Amino acid sequence: MKQDTAAKTMIISSVLFFGLALTLGLLTxxxxxxxxxxxxxxxxxxxxxxxxxxxxxxxxxxxxxxxxLFWILPRILHTKLFSEKLGVAMAVLYxxxxxxxAVCIVxxxxxxxxxxxxxxxxxxxxxxxxxxxxxxxxxxxAIRKVKYLYVSVWYTLGAVIWTTFVYITGNIxxxxxxxxxxxxxxxxxxxxxxxxxxxxxxxxxxxxYYLIPKQLNTPIYSHKLSMIGFWVxxxxxxWTGAHHMIHGPISHWLQTVAIIFSFSLIIPVIAVITNFFGxxxxxxxxxxxxxxIPKLLMMGTIYYIFTCLQGPFQAIRxxxxxxxxxxxxxxxAHMALFGxxxxxxxxxxxxxxxxxxxxxxxxxxxxxxxxxxMTLSSIPFFAVLWISGVIQGFAWLNPENTxxxxxxxxxxxHVMRLVTGGGIFAAYVLFLYNVLQTFFGxxxxxxxxxxxxx
Amino acid sequence: MKKPDIxxxxxxxxxxxxxIFAVGAVMTTIVPPMVDKSFWDAGEHxxxxxxxxxxxxxxxxxxxxxxxCHTQQVRKLASDQRRYGWRLVEAPASESWEYVNDKDxxxxxxxxxxxxxxxxxxxxxxxxxxxxxxxxxxxEKFESPNGAYQSASIMPSFKYLSDDEIKDLTAYIQTLGxxxxxxxxxxxxxxxxxxx
Numbered sequence: 001m002k003q004d005t006a007a008k009t010m011i012i013s014s015v016l017f018f019g020l021a022l023t024l025g026l027l028t029x030x031x032x033x034x035x036x037x038x039x040x041x042x043x044x045x046x047x048x049x050x051x052x053x054x055x056x057x058x059x060x061x062x063x064x065x066x067x068x069l070f071w072i073l074p075r076i077l078h079t080k081l082f083s084e085k086l087g088v089a090m091a092v093l094y095x096x097x098x099x100x101x102a103v104c105i106v107x108x109x110x111x112x113x114x115x116x117x118x119x120x121x122x123x124x125x126x127x128x129x130x131x132x133x134x135x136x137x138x139x140x141x142a143i144r145k146v147k148y149l150y151v152s153v154w155y156t157l158g159a160v161i162w163t164t165f166v167y168i169t170g171n172i173x174x175x176x177x178x179x180x181x182x183x184x185x186x187x188x189x190x191x192x193x194x195x196x197x198x199x200x201x202x203x204x205x206x207x208x209y210y211l212i213p214k215q216l217n218t219p220i221y222s223h224k225l226s227m228i229g230f231w232v233x234x235x236x237x238x239w240t241g242a243h244h245m246i247h248g249p250i251s252h253w254l255q256t257v258a259i260i261f262s263f264s265l266i267i268p269v270i271a272v273i274t275n276f277f278g279x280x281x282x283x284x285x286x287x288x289x290x291x292x293i294p295k296l297l298m299m300g301t302i303y304y305i306f307t308c309l310q311g312p313f314q315a316i317r318x319x320x321x322x323x324x325x326x327x328x329x330x331x332x333a334h335m336a337l338f339g340x341x342x343x344x345x346x347x348x349x350x351x352x353x354x355x356x357x358x359x360x361x362x363x364x365x366x367x368x369x370x371x372x373x374m375t376l377s378s379i380p381f382f383a384v385l386w387i388s389g390v391i392q393g394f395a396w397l398n399p400e401n402t403x404x405x406x407x408x409x410x411x412x413x414h415v416m417r418l419v420t421g422g423g424i425f426a427a428y429v430l431f432l433y434n435v436l437q438t439f440f441g442x443x444x445x446x447x448x449x450x451x452x453x454x
Numbered sequence: 455m456k457k458p459d460i461x462x463x464x465x466x467x468x469x470x471x472x473x474i475f476a477v478g479a480v481m482t483t484i485v486p487p488m489v490d491k492s493f494w495d496a497g498e499h500x501x502x503x504x505x506x507x508x509x510x511x512x513x514x515x516x517x518x519x520x521x522x523c524h525t526q527q528v529r530k531l532a533s534d535q536r537r538y539g540w541r542l543v544e545a546p547a548s549e550s551w552e553y554v555n556d557k558d559x560x561x562x563x564x565x566x567x568x569x570x571x572x573x574x575x576x577x578x579x580x581x582x583x584x585x586x587x588x589x590x591x592x593x594e595k596f597e598s599p600n601g602a603y604q605s606a607s608i609m610p611s612f613k614y615l616s617d618d619e620i621k622d623l624t625a626y627i628q629t630l631g632x633x634x635x636x637x638x639x640x641x642x643x644x645x646x647x648x649x650x
Contacts, residue, residue, distance in 0.1 A: 188559075242482065248527045249527055
């Protein structure tokens, strides 16, 4: 089988699913303004919300990450992918599974786990796919032709190992009959938080650790910081799940533990960020603004630092009282998964797509335009969610305000959210066109060459 | 800087990453229910056992995704307890033992609508019926004192549910919060008339 088929399959299907996920996001935002739009069961607001998160998490971001790592790992390890056939089989099974899962969600056959709504059968199929992915990752590392494992490889190995436990705990253990109430809540938030922290963070950081030095043609700033970042995050991240229940009906000590570790997350994050910014700072000036890739990587890193500074402060009890359960949280989650890690994934796709086809990116200019529209829409998109979250949080403090009154105060924010979301979607269309042209399109100079040869 | 030897070994790196993660994983998932029995055992408290109808209601609540807009936890905050109280009586904060019979917890992370942890018995089942059918126009009988603000509600209409489904769902909602007997008259007699 042709080399990199698995990477190509996963990258292309993830890009298409990204469009579906954003469309669902827009529909959800529209329903916040006009709740009577699409008033049928299969298009109801909660179903669209579940579909939006699941398609984003698994069909777009996780799939894109796996595809990109299928390409990156062999390059770092100076070898071929352990088994291309296994990779392709996994890609096909994974996409079919997710399509089935999407249908289940629309029909309301869901599990009661945020981010893990896909029903048990689908969960088991995803675990099978994940094992196939793990075999390929471990196999590729085992047949490597280099001695030392590069940072990206540590993070990938970590992601594979941690995710296995995190995913099974959140999706399968929580479904066991004896797991009820607060015990279940604790496990599902262990999953929810670590889905972001121990799946998407290490995979995103693994990609960035490869893409930033490669694209800027500059070695990573500090190996010591790489080590601190990796080993500290693998220790502290997993403790933080209970910060979703601060002030809530769960043991006070467990909340405190979660808060302390949430705050400690500043350490590994600053290590990683310093390393990335250090690499940017020591890179030749000409490479830093060359096309969309370094820009996406830079912006992703900026979003990463802001998300990871919000997180620790949100976990403080006094701040949490205002921000928790409001739109703020939605803004925070979007900045992590869309802002930081989707930007990294898009940078990776722009980097790899031309290499897979053996030619240049279809249009650097269009890539730049995509980057600027997406960035300039996403900043107000996040900001409006934080602002409305804080308005809501303070409005709730006064019992004189009825709940619907506090909601009425957010009308403008909800309109802004739809408008800026529309900007993000428009930028996505440019991204999609650019990537598909790179894979399948005809280039102007190629067309010229053909006419000449005729 | 000299790279440490662990970076040469697949097995050591993988094992290290696993072990160091396992410490926190065990401490936050397995240890808490061992230390705090109220996660799974209500002790001397009396916890409501759901009837078959209420269980059907729970299944509808879950499949309709109510939890994405409604939390079910009155936090230990004065603002929560006041807002979700009843006739100037503050709602008691939710406690872990209250949830032991919930096969699916609906604590939630987002309040696009109000918290429902203590909503049982606050509104009549007839009110819920009208509200599920059209949250923005509940008819003359339940004209909201907030008038114009009622139209700001963004709750979807659940008119596509069958009459029986709405009854099941309402039956479940009327149980919420009943594990604490907090609505009493001046003489301390319970005012929970859940069948209304």
